[in-house]
Amino acid sequence: MIYAINYDLKRPGQNYEALHEAIKNCGDWWHYLGSTWLVDSALNAQGVWSRLEQSIDESDSFLVIGVTSDYQGWLPQEAWDWIDSRSAKLAA
Numbered sequence: 001m002i003y004a005i006n007y008d009l010k011r012p013g014q015n016y017e018a019l020h021e022a023i024k025n026c027g028d029w030w031h032y033l034g035s036t037w038l039v040d041s042a043l044n045a046q047g048v049w050s051r052l053e054q055s056i057d058e059s060d061s062f063l064v065i066g067v068t069s070d071y072q073g074w075l076p077q078e079a080w081d082w083i084d085s086r087s088a089k090l091a092a
Contacts, residue, residue: 001066002089003048005037008061019055026051030082032075038067040086066091 005023009016023029026048027041041048045064056062069090071083083090 001042001044001091002038002040002083002086003045004063004065004067005039005048005052006063006065007035007056009035009056010059010061011057014057016055019052022052022055028086030079032079038083040089 003026023031023037023039026039026043028039030038039048043051045066048064049062052062052064067083067090069087
């Protein structure tokens with residue numbers, strides 16, 4: 001399943017390297033937009049969240065949501081290639 005991980009990190013000066021490493025450890029990932037990652041993972045949304053929640057501050061906002069086959073936007077071709085190559089794993 002592919003998940004979009006979106007966040008708004010609100011604590012200035014906090015080091016979020018542990019969060020980025022936790023995201024990378026959830027599965028194959030793509031990261032081009034500042035606060036959005038796509039992760040192709042065998043985990044469900046709760047499993048992804050469980051791996052990430054220890055790396056954020058309580059004031060941060062976070063969303064882990066399955067990517068559907070209905071998507072559109074303006075991204076570099078390499079982003080669309082990454083998504084399209086995993087299209088069989090997209091939620092219905």
